[in-house]
Amino acid sequence: MSNNHDKHADDHGHHELGFWQKYIFSTDHKVIGIQYGITALVFLFFGFSLMMAMRWSIAHPGEPIPVFGFLIKLLLGSDNASAQFANNIMTGTLYNSFGAMHGTIMVFLAVVPLAFGAYGNYVTPLQVGAPDMAFPRLNMVSYHTYWPGGLIMLISFFVPGGAAKSGWTSYSPLASIADHGQGIWHIFNGQTLWLLGMVMLITSSLFGSVNLIVTIVQLRVKGLTWFRLPFFTWAQFITAFLLLLAFPPLESAGIMQLMDRLAGTSFFLPSGLYVGGQALEVSGGGSPLLWQHLFWFLAHPEVYVLILPAVGIVAEIIACNTRKPLWGYKSLVFAALFLGFISFSVWAHHMYLTGMGTKVSTFFQLTTVIISIPSVIILTALMISLWGGSIRFNSAMLFATAFLPMFGLGGLTGIPLAFNALDLYLHDTYYVIGHFHYVVAPGTIFALFAGIYHWYPKFSGRMMSEFLGKLHFWPSFVCMNLIFLPMFIQGMAGMHRRWYDGGASYELSQAFIPLFQPLIPVFNAFLEAFGKNPIEGIRAIDLNLVMSWGAWLLALAQVPFIINVLGAWIFGRKAGDNPWGCTTLEWATPTPPPHGNFLKEPVVYRGPYEYSVPGADKDFTPQDEPPKS
């Protein structure tokens, strides 16, 4: 191997890779991982910005957006601005558009590419000791079909009528008949571009998942048996299978919706559909439920695509920073396998409201309750891993620890939604928004931040600032809860999730929330002490202000992070090969790892989490350290 390495170095002495091959059209999994990471972070910020604009409309309906209004107008272009954004006031249509694109961008362009594209690409081949992914060129193609998919989504903001507005779920028949323009805009409109963008993203994830599975199965180094794989690699492996098998049905649904829109078919259009008082001239006979089934067949496993890599990252960081083996490593693996398997049979719990029948609902109610078992096993194992540890709370560990209760809150609030009868009430309220945002935002995104703090020294060879890390963590942690906790209260009070004015024109949202009524005398005592007028109660709509300010402050809380990531690249302290004292193979490479990763092919002698082994000379024993004697 070392001979090979020298030969390799010689080869490149003759023709040094140019800028384009080295940084843009690279086949190196590490460069591709970083490309994915940077693109996904940009989309994460963009998707978040859309939401901040929406939260203005919710908290201050009918008022012009200050400062940023002109920026949005500038971005939307004159045509759309005049139609949808007159006087910087957000219309319902624009709100719908932003809402649909916020969901799409966050799920398909930000979190999955970051969790799977960036971490999967960068870390997994290192953890299995591979020189690169199994198909390096396919890996490059995967990235170069991902970003055009995102570009198509961005372009769709600028076509007449604006971006897709039928929700990230793109439900037909609405989505089949929305947005048709004249002439060329019959094809280039928000919804059609959304579908084309999705087809690109699905293709990209197909390439990525095939590549990752083959890498893990085929390129594991000598001695790295299945139960010596780090849990992160297991999580990526299962995620790859979910992407591989769950995404294609959505692709087929996307093709059919494209046919509905462009070829005039009626896959999702029932007979007797009236639009604007006129019978729609289509063949009819289609099934709107078919779209929902195919969509949720992807979109439920997609939840585990969002969550599993995050759990993997958290497991690595917890084991490393508690300096203890992961508690119940095997049960974690089996729980994750079972979770992946059964995630394919819970999708219709998103459809209790559709009237698909009680027998079907009962089945999906059962499977949904069952799937909470492996989730609880995973969370419990991670929590017990903390037990009795002498925990090193660096920035990565702070985010990883915060992940546990936040993800737990998201998971537990999901259990009532599993039950048909309760779901009928809660389904289209803010409760559901609160539930899945707890899973994804303070859950997954915290884990992704944790991963950045943990692996940044490996990516860049530099240490990030711990001070700025903590300045990032604490305000983020507070703001996340300010945004999402009131959602449960609003939801239970009956607040609908799609009101663009935040409920200003609905009586329901003006009623006092009973939960707060016992506290009102206490509030009033405080108010009186400061000479203010007493209040009668707190209305659901009042919480909008708290949540919106939470969102805008959350944006501010990201400033230290951005400074940290950019600044540490130049000013950061030089990192050694293994600054955190970890055991897994990615820390056995030089920092940053060269093309080809390992100086010599590693051999694995032990399991992934041998921390504080009694009798060992240091508190961690790397996987590639040969046994003594």
Place this chain on the structure above:
Amino acid sequence: MEIPYTVKNRPDTGVYNGKLGIWLFLASEVMLFGGLFAAYVFLRLGAPEGTWPNGLMNIWAGFGNSIILLLSSVFVTKTWASVKLNDFSGFKRNLAITMLLSTLFLGIKGYEYNEKFHHFGAFMKDPASPVGWSLQVTGHLLENPDKEDTQHLLLAADAYQPSDWASAPKPDNYHEIKENPALRFAHPGIEITGEEHHGEPVLKIAKDQIFRSSTFVPKYNSFFAIYFTMSGLHALHMIGGLVIFFYFWTFGSKMFHTNRAQFANRIEVTGLFWHFVDLIWFFLFPVMYLM
């Protein structure tokens, strides 16, 4: 840097990278076509009884195409065997036959498509019907000799006379319409002219009495929607395979002499893909043509 197991099998898994990769890819393809077959089931079960069209397909064309694809699968295997046996001219010949057969398949498919695009059907308005129409007339569009008359269509009978299927939203009078042509044409918009075409009367249809009309394209009805979508996607897969075959036959064949083991793997992997495309057709044929 070299990626291990690109040519040789990994001992403990028993496959090389490409083979595992293609099997995973095919698994995802199964799910892709599975979604479409699910759509077929939904549409067919959801159609009112007696309205799912039957007998619109050219069974012999479909059957011939099945045989052609079966043969092409045989020849793609022979191609792989020729590479393994170090027989370059055999490889060239067998691959050429494979490509020829698949081109033939696409040609026949094109003919079938073209046939469909030349049949016409109109759904006649009916204000009493909840869907806005109640009678369907299909046939062959004739050129109207009276150039001044832009208000009427002339429709001649052909093989696609509504023999098995006629009026979708009224399953109760379906058989009646089928047996009784007079009833079939009893719509204010339809006139029976004196002329005949292949022994059946030529119909004159008032355009303003038509709810919607088109040739037999995907938008005509749900059957054609799913048929064109699925067979079109299948044809796209075949074209993809053809492009790859053509590459191996021309520029890519250099590898036969430089790295035959890896070249054989490439042919094997493409062959697996090709067998899968055939397999899809063997589901499509009975479902679309016979059932």
